[in-house]
Amino acid sequence: xxxVKKNLGWVVFFAALALFPLVVTNPFYTSIGVYSLLFMAAAxxxxxxxxxxGYIALGSAVFFGVGAYTEALLSIHxxxxxxxxxxxxxxxxxxxxxxxxxPIGWISLRVRRHTFVVITIAVxxxxxxxxxxxxxxxxxxGLALPFITWTATDFNNPFYYAGLILVIFITLVxxxxxxxxxxxxxxxxxxxxxxxxxxxxxVTAIKITGFTMSAFAIGCAGAIYAMFQGQIYPQFVFDPTFxxxxxxxxxxxxxxxxxxPLLGGLVLESAQQYLTATYSNNxxxxxxxGALFLIVIMFMPQGVVPFVRDKFTKRGELERAAVAANDxxxxxxxxxxxxTEVTA
Amino acid sequence: xxxxxxxxxxxxxxxTGAVYALMATGLTLIFGVMDIINLAQGTFVVLAAYLSYALxxxxxxxxxxxxxxxTPAMFIIGVVIERVFxxxxxxxxRTGMSILVTYAVWLLxxxxxxxxxxxxxxxxxxxxxPKSFTVxxxxxxxxxxxxxxxxxxxxxxxxxxxxxxxxxxxxxxSLADQTSAALVxxxxxxxxxxxxxxxxxxxxxxxxxxxxxxxxxxxxxxxLISRLLTIIVLGxxxxxxxxxxxxxxxxxxxxxxxxxxxxxxxxxxxxxxxVLVLLWRPQGLFGKTQARVA
Amino acid sequence: MxxxxxxQGISKSFGGLKALQNCSLTVEKGKVNGLIGPNGSGKTTxxxxxxxxxxxxxxxxxxxxxxxxxxxxxxxxxLGIGRTFQLTRIFARISVLENMLIATQHNExxxxxxxxxxxxxxxxxxxxxxxDFVGITRLANLQAGALSYGQRKLLELAYVLVxxxxxxxxxxxxxGVNLTLINNIAEKIRLLNxxxxxxxxxxxxxxxxxxxCDQVTVMHQGSSLTSGTPSExxxxxxxxxxxxxxxxxxxxxxxxxxxxxx
Numbered sequence: 060x061x062x063v064k065k066n067l068g069w070v071v072f073f074a075a076l077a078l079f080p081l082v083v084t085n086p087f088y089t090s091i092g093v094y095s096l097l098f099m100a101a102a103x104x105x106x107x108x109x110x111x112x113g114y115i116a117l118g119s120a121v122f123f124g125v126g127a128y129t130e131a132l133l134s135i136h137x138x139x140x141x142x143x144x145x146x147x148x149x150x151x152x153x154x155x156x157x158x159x160x161x162p163i164g165w166i167s168l169r170v171r172r173h174t175f176v177v178i179t180i181a182v183x184x185x186x187x188x189x190x191x192x193x194x195x196x197x198x199x200x201g202l203a204l205p206f207i208t209w210t211a212t213d214f215n216n217p218f219y220y221a222g223l224i225l226v227i228f229i230t231l232v233x234x235x236x237x238x239x240x241x242x243x244x245x246x247x248x249x250x251x252x253x254x255x256x257x258x259x260x261x262v263t264a265i266k267i268t269g270f271t272m273s274a275f276a277i278g279c280a281g282a283i284y285a286m287f288q289g290q291i292y293p294q295f296v297f298d299p300t301f302x303x304x305x306x307x308x309x310x311x312x313x314x315x316x317x318x319x320p321l322l323g324g325l326v327l328e329s330a331q332q333y334l335t336a337t338y339s340n341n342x343x344x345x346x347x348x349g350a351l352f353l354i355v356i357m358f359m360p361q362g363v364v365p366f367v368r369d370k371f372t373k374r375g376e377l378e379r380a381a382v383a384a385n386d387x388x389x390x391x392x393x394x395x396x397x398x399t400e401v402t403a
Numbered sequence: 404x405x406x407x408x409x410x411x412x413x414x415x416x417x418x419t420g421a422v423y424a425l426m427a428t429g430l431t432l433i434f435g436v437m438d439i440i441n442l443a444q445g446t447f448v449v450l451a452a453y454l455s456y457a458l459x460x461x462x463x464x465x466x467x468x469x470x471x472x473x474t475p476a477m478f479i480i481g482v483v484i485e486r487v488f489x490x491x492x493x494x495x496x497r498t499g500m501s502i503l504v505t506y507a508v509w510l511l512x513x514x515x516x517x518x519x520x521x522x523x524x525x526x527x528x529x530x531x532x533p534k535s536f537t538v539x540x541x542x543x544x545x546x547x548x549x550x551x552x553x554x555x556x557x558x559x560x561x562x563x564x565x566x567x568x569x570x571x572x573x574x575x576x577s578l579a580d581q582t583s584a585a586l587v588x589x590x591x592x593x594x595x596x597x598x599x600x601x602x603x604x605x606x607x608x609x610x611x612x613x614x615x616x617x618x619x620x621x622x623x624x625x626x627l628i629s630r631l632l633t634i635i636v637l638g639x640x641x642x643x644x645x646x647x648x649x650x651x652x653x654x655x656x657x658x659x660x661x662x663x664x665x666x667x668x669x670x671x672x673x674x675x676x677x678v679l680v681l682l683w684r685p686q687g688l689f690g691k692t693q694a695r696v697a
Numbered sequence: 698m699x700x701x702x703x704x705q706g707i708s709k710s711f712g713g714l715k716a717l718q719n720c721s722l723t724v725e726k727g728k729v730n731g732l733i734g735p736n737g738s739g740k741t742t743x744x745x746x747x748x749x750x751x752x753x754x755x756x757x758x759x760x761x762x763x764x765x766x767x768x769x770x771x772x773x774x775x776l777g778i779g780r781t782f783q784l785t786r787i788f789a790r791i792s793v794l795e796n797m798l799i800a801t802q803h804n805e806x807x808x809x810x811x812x813x814x815x816x817x818x819x820x821x822x823x824x825x826x827x828x829d830f831v832g833i834t835r836l837a838n839l840q841a842g843a844l845s846y847g848q849r850k851l852l853e854l855a856y857v858l859v860x861x862x863x864x865x866x867x868x869x870x871x872x873g874v875n876l877t878l879i880n881n882i883a884e885k886i887r888l889l890n891x892x893x894x895x896x897x898x899x900x901x902x903x904x905x906x907x908x909x910c911d912q913v914t915v916m917h918q919g920s921s922l923t924s925g926t927p928s929e930x931x932x933x934x935x936x937x938x939x940x941x942x943x944x945x946x947x948x949x950x951x952x953x954x955x956x957x958x959x
Contacts, residue, residue, distance in 0.1 A: 115499045166678060170685040173440060173498050177636045178681060181674045184629050188671040240802055240810035243791070247799045250788035257748060258800040259774040259860065261807040268811065299625050303506050310503055315790075342621075345514030352507040356500065357491060 072321075073227060080219050089215040091332040093287055096222030097280040099324035100229050101301075102308040104276035106320040107233045108269040110309055111242060113249035114172050117302045118163075118179030121186045122274040124297040125159050126152035126281025128190065131202040131291050141205035146221055149282040156278025157271055164270035168263065172252075183302060190293035201292035204285060218287045225283070226321070229276040234317055236272075245269050246315075304328075307348075311355050313362030322364060407540045408662045416655030418547040419616070421554040424650030426609035426627075427634040428561060428643055429602030435578040435641030436598045439489055439501040443509040445628030447603050450512055451477050451610025452619055453520055455527055466529050466611050467549070474607040481603025484508055485596045509624060516621040524618040532615050550612035557608055558647065561601070565643070574598060578641060633677050639690025648688060652676070701726040701895050702778070702864055707746055707756035708919075709739075716742040717753070718919040724864060729886060729896040731906045731927070734916030735940055740899045741783060743916070744866055748780050749773040761863075774800075779862035783869045783899075785849040787856075789842030793833065796841050796852060797824035800859040824859060831855045831885060847874045854885065864895040871902040883909050907931070915939065 063070055076096070080089045101119065109116050129152040130145070139145055167178040190196045207214070236242040244265045247255040256262045285291045308327050313319030327348070334344045359366035430444045454473045458464040464472070488508060492500050526532075531545040565571035573594050576584040585591045613619065613627070634653055638645025656676050657669035680688065702724035709717040717739045724730045732740050745751035747758055749770040757766045760776055768776075779800075788796050798816045801824075816824075828834045831851040836844065844852060850870065857865060870886075871879045879902065886896060886909055900906045906913060907927045914924035917939040923930065930936055 113496070113499065115502060117502070166682060170681060173434070173438070174636055174640060174681075174685070174687070176440065176499075176502060177632045177640075178678070180629060181633055181636070181677050185671055185674045185678070188668075188674070192667045192671065238814060240798075240813050240815045241807075243795055243798060243815040244802075244807075244810060246791050246795070247788050250790050251786050253750070253770070254782070254786040254788070255799060257750070257770040257774055257780065258856070259771045259802065260799065261771055264807050265810075268807075299629075303503075307503060307506070310500075342514040342517035345510045345517065349507040349510030349514060353488065353504065353511075356504055356507070357488075360494075360500065 069230075073223075076223055076226075077220075080216050084212065086211055086215055087336070089219055091329050091336075093215055093218045093222055093283075094332050095325050095328040096219065096226050097284055098305070098308060098328040099321050100222065100225040101277045101280045101305050102312070102320035102324040103226065103229045103233050103317075104273045104280075105305045106309045106314065106316075107229070107236055108245070108273035109306070110315040110320070111236070111245035111249060112266060112269055114168070114266065114270070115176050115306060116179045116270070116273075117176055117306060118183035119273075119277050119305050120297050120299065120301040121163065121183050122156040122160060122277040123281035123284070123301055124186060124190060124293070125156040126278030127285035127291050127296040128196060128202070128281075129155040129278070130282035130285040131204050132195070134204050134286075135202065139205060141207045143217060145205065145207070145286050146217070149221065149225075149279050149286075152282030152285075153275040153277075153279035156274045156281070160271040160274035161267070164267040168266045168270060180299075180302070183297065183299065187293060187297035187299075190297055196293065199293060201290060203290045204288075206289060207286070218283060221283050222280075225276060225279050230317065230321065232272075232276075236269075237317065241265065241268070249315075304331075307352055310362055311352065313364030313366070316362070316364045319362050319364040323362075409659070410539075411541050412655055412658035412662060414541055414543070415547075415658045416651045416653075418543075418551040420651030420654040421558070421647070422550045422609055422612045422650075423630060423634060423653065424647040425554040425557055425605050426613075427631045427638075427646040427650055428558065429605040429609075430631050431635040431638070431641055431643065431646045432574070432578075432598055433602040434635065436574055437489070437577075437595045438498050439492075439599070440498060440505070440632075441599075441602065442502055442505040442628060443484070443512065444505075444602070444606065444631055445624035445626075446509045446512045446516075446621075447477065447481070447606040448610040448613055448627050449619060449621060449624045450480070450516065451607045452527065452614030453516055454607070455611045455614060456520075456525055459527060459529075466527055466615060467553075470607055470611060473611065474604050477607040478600045478604035481600040482596055484603070485599035489599060490592065490596070509628075513621045513624060520621065522620050522622070524620050525614075526618045527611065527614040529615065544616075546612065546615050550616070553608050553612065557605060561605070562643070570594075570597070630673075633673060636687055637677050637680055639687030642687070642689035645687060645689030699726045700724070701761060702747065702897070703759045704743065704747060705757050705759070707743065707753045707758070709742055709746060709751060709753045715919055717746070719756070720916065720920050721756075722914055722921055723924075724895060724897050725912060726895055727890075727893060728911040729890050729898065729909055731910030731913040732897060732899045732916065733901075733903070733906055733913060733930075734922070738916040738939075739919040740916055741868060742919075744780060744868055744899065747773075748778060748866065774860065774862075777860075777863035778866065779857035779860060779864070780866035781850075781853045781857060781868055781870065783872065785846070785853045787841045787844070787849050787852050789840070791841060792838050793828070793841050793844070793852060794821070794824060794837040797828065797856050797859055800856050827855045827858050828852075830858075832881070847878045850874060850878070850882070854882070858889075862894075864897060865889075867896065867898045867900075869900055870898060871900055871905045879905060 079092055083089065101123065105116065105119050108114065130148050133139070133148050133151065134145055139148065163182055167175055167182065170178060191199050196202065244255065244260050247260055248262055248265060252262055281296060285296070304327065308323030309320045310323070311327065312321065312323030331344055331348070334347070335341060355363065426444065426448055430441055433439050433441050451473055454476060455466055455469045458469040458472060459466060488504050489501065492504065531549070535542045535544040537543070565574055573584070573589045576589055577591055577594050617623070630653065634649040635646055637652065638647070638649035653673045656673045660672035661669040684690070700723050704720065704722040707717050707720045708715070720739060720743060722732070722743065732743070734740055742751060746753045749768050749772065752767045757764055759765065760778060765773060765776065788799065795815070798820060801816070801820045802810055825834060825837065828837055831854055833848055833851050833855070836848065841849070841852060854870070870882050883905060890896060898906070898910065910927055912924065913927050913930045915922045915930055915936050922935055922939055923933050925933070
């Protein structure tokens with residue numbers, strides 16, 4: 060019971076998400092919910108590597124697309140019946156995405172972190188163009204999955220709950236990583252990679268592992284997306300805006316935090332879905348998204364969650380007070396006198 | 404594959420590659436001097452192309468004459484963006500944040516262009532655009548040749564400025580080491596602003612040539628930025644000569660693959676080349692190796 | 698008396714600049730070894746070669762008789778060679794205690810790090826004991842980036858000690874800190890030395906070097922000029938020449954003065 064009490068905020072949050080489709084039955088809103096959950100999962104997973112390690116990856120759509128194509132190809136070739144059975148392929152989508160992540164990570168993580176960003180983009184385009192050009196992927200006309208004949212009112216819910224399970228799963232994993240030795244090493248790599256190496260951290264192995272792990276949930280999200288859509292196109296599952304959207308969601312919410320990616324994914328994706336559905340023109344969303352993001356960067360460069368936490372909670376106050384106090388006082392182990400230390 | 408196809412690919416590589424190299428030089432200068440990855444560079448190109456388009460459609464100004472207006476305009480846009488958004492970025496995450504800020508700027512510009520010009524494809528017109536002449540069996544489009552000359556002149560001017568002027572010394576000092584440059588009295592902030600402005604200004608000519616040789620709309624920026632980023636990574640981030648060579652290489656490889664295999668694989672080919680080169684030289688063709696203790 | 702760490706005939710160039718030329722250095726077990734020399738004489742480069750951050754063009758490094766030339770920094774560290782940096786390098790956005798925990802895993806498989814928690818009780822106790830040793834226990838839960846420069850120096854020393862290295866390389870431990878803290882650090886070095894730790898210290902503060910070191914090696918223009926006890930080195934005319942004839946750095950004036958006064 061103490062575990063529940065300690066994490067009351069989280070329990071309430073996930074309970075609210077679980078109850079949402081029972082309260083709001085309008086398919087218009089539950090379908091927005093499905094997309095939002097998929098992005099919350101992807102953002103949390105992205106944060107688990109890029110947020111913790113500081114290596115900003117802009118190619119996560121590769122894993123989303125691989126997951127989606129795995130779902131589509133397997134369901135077609137294995138003649139999976141068009142019902143709940145399709146969901147069993149979702150973890151497989153994640154696994155295949157993870158397998159792809161190993162060589163990609165191995166290639167792209169040998170370079171400096173600024174170059175890493177660009178290589179992830181290049182790898183992304185290789186995948187997108189390949190999906191368009193190969194024939195087994197259906198080329199630019201994409202692939203049609205087995206057609207699910209659920210009624211309109213019930214259709215969204217299985218996808219919604221699959222998405223929710225994925226979000227809960229990846230949030231738990233991310234929380235676990237943050238508390239593990241592995242997670243500490245990722246944070247050390249973020250702060251000073253060379254120094255971490257000098258303290259015995261196997262930086263390359265750690266980075267590749269983190270990168271690979273983050274592919275799994277994004278692949279699963281892609282698989283759920285493919286089923287939900289029923290038809291996939293290369294330019295929509297390998298979408299460059301997906302790459303950056305996920306990163307933006309994490310930065311907006313608060314990079315390296317647990318709640319940040321969830322908040323960012325929830326707010327931004329539901330806003331985008333709502334605006335796109337309401338106004339046919341996409342440019343309004345681009346303008347709003349860009350402006351909102353610039354405002355957040357300028358005024359809360361840490362993201363919303365850390366900003367709120369530091370501004371309005373005791374924790375931030377204590378930290379600030381402690382810093383101020385330590386600037387003037389001497390460390391307790393000092394022999395005598397009041398030192399006036401040189402600040403670098 | 405016959406010799407003509409090879410020569411033709413080499414011609415395209417040099418003519419078109421030089422224009423890409425010009426646009427990529429802006430990007431690599433900005434990265435080298437400021438440690439900023441300007442994702443908006445692709446949308447700057449599209450914006451510049453639309454500026455030329457607007458001048459042509461509304462005031463019947465010739466594309467090349469229009470450059471006298473669009474180049475300073477792009478410079479000012481670059482300076483303003485640098486002052487308002489980029490200059491505020493500080494701290495260890497500066498480069499990472501720059502990617503996202505410039506992406507947000509990109510979205511703003513793309514959204515605006517989409518609203519103003521709609522999402523239909525347009526192409527810049529001029530009497531010389533469809534014309535070409537033939538040497539041997541190889542066709543030379545006027546606009547491609549003009550684009551090459553323009554790119555060569557501007558790159559030459561840029562190199563002259565970097566290697567022969569006082570400002571150039573400051574830029575190169577900042578390229579080598581920002582902290583040391585600041586210590587010897589170089590105003591790194593001012594150099595950064597002007598560099599960002601110059602990086603944007605070169606897209607005026609680049610965008611005009613791009614717009615005259617391709618049909619484009621607001622979302623062409625995705626294709627552009629991916630090519631430009633590939634060029635600067637392939638050449639070595641911060642290396643000017645590398646950008647030139649990689650620009651030419653990119654178009655050349657794409658054309659060769661298009662001839663011997665299929666044009667649909669052209670674009671994939673240079674991304675594959677990029678990955679292969681990086682396996683062999685992680686710092687790019689002309690990149691400096693990084694000491695572990697920085 | 699035995700040799701713990703030995704660098705033989707090390708050369709290293711960066712572009713046209715010869716940072717090290719046929720440089721040799723011996724670190725005696727159980728002693729506090731000093732490494733001095735004018736700015737640009739290659740002291741930090743030698744540190745980087747020993748700890749695997751820089752691969753030498755020529756020469757070899759041996760540790761307890763085994764060749765470690767060109768080994769990666771994490772490997773070198775795992776063997777028992779810890780170091781600090783001239784400009785302190787701490788992990789700014791995690792807590793002081795978490796900084797202390799990073800070095801604890803050097804001898805365990807990284808795969809295990811995936812499933813184990815970031816610290817055990819004994820690791821935390823050990824970390825807290827070391828923080829207590831350097832005197833910054835009460836800062837344990839603060840973000841390390843909030844520490845002052847002097848506190849960072851102490852933290853860096855403490856987290857290197859976590860792995861219980863055989864030899865500790867200190868790059869200018871007394872640089873940029875006040876006299877009280879210098880004395881404090883000197884005292885810690887002596888205490889650790891009594892417990893059997895070997896040190897190699899690069900330092901410009903001559904008083905500090907003469908006061909702490911048992912053995913001093915002098916470097917000049919990328920080579921080792923001479924070595925001996927502090928008093929022998931002090932009287933060696935070549936040492937004074939090296940400093941007086943050295944570069945035109947501001948620091949050198951202080952050094953000249955320092956050498957002349959000691």
